[in-house]
Amino acid sequence: MNHQPTTLEADGIWLQFGERKILQSVYVRIQAGQITGLLGRNGCGKSCLLKSIMGLMPVETRSVRVDGHYVEKPYQQPGLIRYLPQHPFVPPSLTIRTAFEWYGVDMNELFGEYPTLEKLKNRRMSQLSGGEKRLAEMLLILKSDSAFVLLDEPFSQLMPVQIEQLQATIRQEARRKGILVSDHRYRSVLDLSDTVYFLNAGGRTIRLADPMQNLRDMGYIA
DSSP states (O other), X not given: OOSOOOEEEEEEXXXXXXXXXXXXXXXXXXXXXXXXXXXXXXXXXXXXHHHHHHTOSOOSEEEEEETTEEOSOGGGSTTTEEEEXXXXXXXXXXXXXHHHHHTTOOGGGGTTTOHHHHHHTTSBGGGSOHHXXXXXXXXXXXXXXXXXXXXXXXXXXXXXXXXXXXXXXXXXXXXXXXXXXXXXXXXXXXXXXXXXXXXXXXXXXXEOSSHHHHHHHTTSOO
């Protein structure tokens, strides 16, 4: 890419299964130098939205623009976007070291902050616990070269101390990237985010002006 993109916008996404509308009136903006939060109840379509933005899910209609220019399949554009799905994605036979090499990430720079990574570097992904796997894959996606990052339930299976460390890494990476975080740990999302969207059961995104109060008013939190 000739320059580092600064803005990714997604709207006009329409997705339905049978009669059920999953996404129908969506607008999300991800800005370099900022963290965008996405919240919503289980099953409301947050993962579908992230896959749609990537171009990984067939939808009826969809518009994803980077700096105002339409992009049909963002995942095919080198250096544009990385996506952390909820499920493990690195082949189980790969060692952590090989996976980091594949993604062009120097894992030696992470050993000081994440010492467990150094102990596990020669293990295959299949030999890791769920939490160890999640940590490694999170760092792969966060640290690899891309303008935008989408994180789907990044904190699942992690210990509180690891979540704190990763929040610091997310903030650090957000100095030069646009990052979207979706997680059921809403306090972690609110702590990180400059802008927060709520995806309701009707498939519409609402930008929250006062996130805590808005979430209480909608009954999402007590």
